[in-house]
Amino acid sequence: MALETDKRNSREAKKVGGNFQRHDSLYGDAERVSDTGYVVSECCGLDTHTYYMRQDSWARTLHLAFQCIGVIYGDIGTSPLYVYASTFTSGISNVDDLYGVLSLILYSLILLPMIKYVFIVLYANDNGDGGTFALYSLISRYAKVSLIPNQQAEDAMVSNYALETVSAPMKRAQWTKEMLESSKAAKLAIFLLTVLGTSMVISDGVLTPAISVISAVSGLQQKAPQLKQDQMVWISVAILVVLFAVQRFGTDKVGYSFAPIILLWFMFIAGIGIYNLVEYDIGVLRAFYPKYIVDYFRRNGRDAWVSLGGILLCFTGTEAMFAxxxxxxxxxxxxxxSFILFPAVSLAYIGQAAFLRKHPEHVHDTFYKSIPGPMFWPTFIVAVSAAIIASQAMISGSFAIISQSQTLGCFPRVKVLHTSKLYEGQVYIPEVNFVLGLLCVVVTLAFKTTTNIGNAYGICVTAVMVITTILLAVVMLLIWRVSIWLIIPFCLVFGSIETVYLSSVLYKFKQGGYLPIVSATVLVTIMGVWHYVHVKKYWYELEHIVTNQEMQELAQAHDIKRTSGVGFLYTELVQGVPPIFPHLIEKMPFVHSVLVFVSVKHLPIPRVEVAERFRFRRVESRISKMFRCVARYGYIDTVEGAKEFSASLVEGLQSYIEEGHFMTTVEIEDTEPETTTTSITESHTRTRSSTVHIEEALRPSETTELTQPRMGSSYSAHSSGRISDEQSRAIAEEKQFVQRELQKGVVYILGETEIWAGPNSSFLKKIVVDYMYSFLRKNFRQGEKAFAIPRQQVLKVGMVYEI
Known part of the structure; x- marks a missing residue:
């Protein structure tokens, strides 16, 4: 019913200057949280596909194909360094086992990286961006699975907010949507899966450098056998220290120069593979016959299952293609x-199998032993370079994932530095870089061999794959609306393969498998605690929102004076006046000449166009010079520094002041019943229903303004006719007033809220809120550092919330 209402409203809406009139939820002092879902794309006049593919020319596509070789294939491309050694940890007892292992490697590469990821998962992108959080944000747009109740109907009007309507015949998609939105358990499950997948990828950022560098450096022992394993480990540690030390310079210049090195690496391993195939045993090509997999398991039984923990290392780094x-x-x-990576690594594995057929005793150092003599040093140099590149890709990926987690309220505040003006996703986080580097060195010193690290590495890889399969099944049901007879085989085939691999590496829990589980548990705990309190804090503010009547009583009880300058009062609420404001007035009855309640909101999309960033509305009458502003960003957008942000906001505010006079007027009473549904809780329904919007109560008898300014656009008057000279003067005076006050200075008002568990809370809740969250809040960055606000311009207001 609500969906049909949204459709009818969109068809009846009149365009103003090429933009739809729309209800603005900033008008609600305590906006009711809709349970009917987002406005779908038909409201915006969009007819979009759920997946996104850039329509690039073939020349650009080929150029990108070359570039991506150096960025996303470093990990999976360097796996031939250690797969056979990790698979045959006790040596090769029967050379015929090589047929089964090679067959498993080849078909694993075909089924998981190629068919599942390259030709299926890549289409489940979020406006061109991939990864676990991209899947989560994509699902969040189609079903309200976010635990933070800050969804607004206007968000669906953003141009990148590409949605499709749910067609009547596809009842299953509608049922899935309703189930996800109505079940708290389902919301928590999707959130925990996302956080767990993120934690595993971050753990991958610790293990990839360790296993890649150790395996590459171990080649030195071929030419210098006097070097012991401990010495190899310390050489690896030195390389890792340098690797993490140079992260602060960014990956922009480095990352996109890697392609020639990785391409050269692929040429080397492919050429060496062909040489070994011809030189030793061309008969290993029979491994393409899958019967050898059955024979391998029949012959080795439990040992064959255990060996899967080494075989799966052949597709490590697969998630990087999507991320x-x-x-x-x-x-x-x-x-x-299809044409570079797969042929190259396949030939490498085939050549090594052919070599091992003749020299099974060299299984622990297969790669370097199989290199023809004159090619050793060039291959060694390229191998070390490729290992460093593989490490670089996963480290950079960890930075990007943590940055995305922070924007969605799932990670404590850290300093995020954007290292590239050209590529928004490339970031550097000093604190995280230090912790990753330290852990990587510790792991290298503690585990020492690729076999032990591989046991831990495999859990990260397979766990992320299983999570991706589950989330993709939700995408298929909810968004793609694929036939259930295609979804079931997808889940059975890929889910069963990944589960078998995961069970194999879990068997080696004591041999190193515990490491990613411990690290993931710590990360999930940190992210879960932070997000839990973040959600509780938002609900507290929403339930204690300042109403029209309370604003009037506040003004009567205090002789509020206006001081010069512009004040930005930061709040997480996207509607209404936060409870920190009356607390501020009670302690210090001064308000800046221009006061803006600012909410920085991250939408579940990668990017928000600059022209659609700010939404404004007035608080009280025009003469109050008080406004609300929601600054909307995508989860990979860069939040500007304080100076740039304030300049952009004031520019948008002046556009709002001017354009508001040109917009066609709409009565809120005509639209609000159709754009809101149920109240949040019974306890504050009374607050919302008993009060009228602040604007309506205190403003002159004027019609309501719509508040979606677009910079550089112009609106023509319709029903109101041409603007009068008096209105023109009023616009000019108000804009000049704002500009004058801006020049007098800007003060950023931040709430320094202490969060405590209520007196009737459970013991566990008190532990989580009073101790764990408090520890995180005190030891991570505070608000002014996160927003890059100069200390001399910060005014902090202390307040205690009992949640």
Whole structure:
């Protein structure tokens, strides 16, 4: 019913200057949280596909295909360094086992990285961006699974907010949507899966450098056998320290110069593979016959199952193809994987199998032993370079994921530095870099061999794959609306393969498998605690929102004076006046000449166009010079520094002042019943229903303004006719007033809220809120550092919330 109402409203809406009139939820002092879902794309006049593929020319696609070789294939491309050693940890007892292992490697590469990811998962992108959080944000747009109740109907009007309507025949998609929105358990499950997948990828950022560098450096022992394993480990540690030390310079210049090195690496391993195949045993090509997999398991039984923990290392780094999609396009990855990566690594594994058929005793150092003599040093140098590149990709990916987690309220505040003006996703986080580097060195010193690290590495890889399969099944049901007879085989085939692999590495829990589980548990705890209190804090503010009547009583009880300058009062609420404001007035009855309640909101989309960033509305009458502003960003957008942000906001505010006079007027009473549904809780329904909007109560008898300014656009008057000279003067005077006050200075008002568990809370809740959250809040960055606000311009207001 609500969906049909939204459709009818969109058809009846009149355009103003090329933009739809729309209800603005900033008008609600205590906006009711809709349970009917987002406004779908038909409201915006959009007819979009749920997946996104850039329509690039073939020349650009080929160029991107070359570039992505150096960015996303470093990890999976360097796996031939250690797969056979990790698989045959006790040596090769039967050379015929090589047929089964090679067959498993080849078909694993075909089924998981190629068919599942390259030709299926890549299409489940979020406006061109991939990764676990991209899947979560994509699902969040189609179903209200976010635990923070800050969804607004106007968000669906953003141009990148591409949605499709749910067609009547596809009842299953509607049922899935309703189930996700009505079930708190389902929301928590999707959130926990996302956080767990993120934690595993971050753990991958610790293990990839360790295993890649150790395996590459171990080649030195071929030419210098006097070097012991401990010495190899310390050489690896030195390389890792340098690797993490140079992260602060960014990956922009480095990352996109890696392609020639990785391409050279692929040429080397492919050429060496062909040489070994011809030189030793061309008969290993029979491994393409899958019967050898059955024979391998029949012959070895439990040992064959245990060996899967080493075989799965052949597809480590697969998730990077999806996570780094934002810098490329689908076709470029499909081309580079199918015609460069897959043939090269396949030939490498085939050649090594042929070599081992003749020299099974060299299984622990297969790669370097199989290199023809004159090619050793060039291959060694390229191998070390490729290992460093593989490490670089996962480290950068960890930075990007933590940055995305922070924007969605799932990670404590850290300093995020954007290292590239050209590529928004490339960031550097000093604190995280230090912790990752330290852990990587510790892991290298503690585990020492690729076999032990591989046991831990495999859990990260397979866990993320299983999570991706589950989330993709939700995407298929909710968004793609694929036939259930296609979804079931997808889940059975890929889910069963990944589960078998996961069970194998879990068997080696004591041999190193515990490491990613412990690290993931710590990360999930940090992210879960932070998000839990973040949600509780938002609900507290929403339930204690300042109403019209309370604003009037506040003005009567205090002789509020106006002081010069512009004040930005930061709040997480996207509607209404936060409870920190009356607390401020009670302690200090001064308000800046221009006061803006600012909410920085991250939408579940990668990017928000600059022209659609700010939404404004007035608080009280025109003469009050008080406004609300929601600054909307995508989860990979850069939040500007304080100076740039304030300049952009004031520019948008002046556009709002001017354009508000040109917009066609709409009565809120005609639209509000159709754009809101149920109240949040019974306890504050009374607050909302008993009060009228602040604007309506205190403003002159004027019609309501719509508040979606677009910079550089102009609106023509319709029903109101031409603007009068008096109105023109009023606009000019108000804009000049704002500009004058801006020049007098800007003060950023931040709430320094102490969060405590209520007196009737459970013991566990008190532990989580009073101790764990308090520890995180005190030891991570505060608000002014996160927003890059100069200390001399910060005014903090202390307040205690009992949640």
């Amino acid at each position: 780094d999609l934002g810098h490329f396009n689908i076709r470029s990855i499909q081309l580079s994987f």
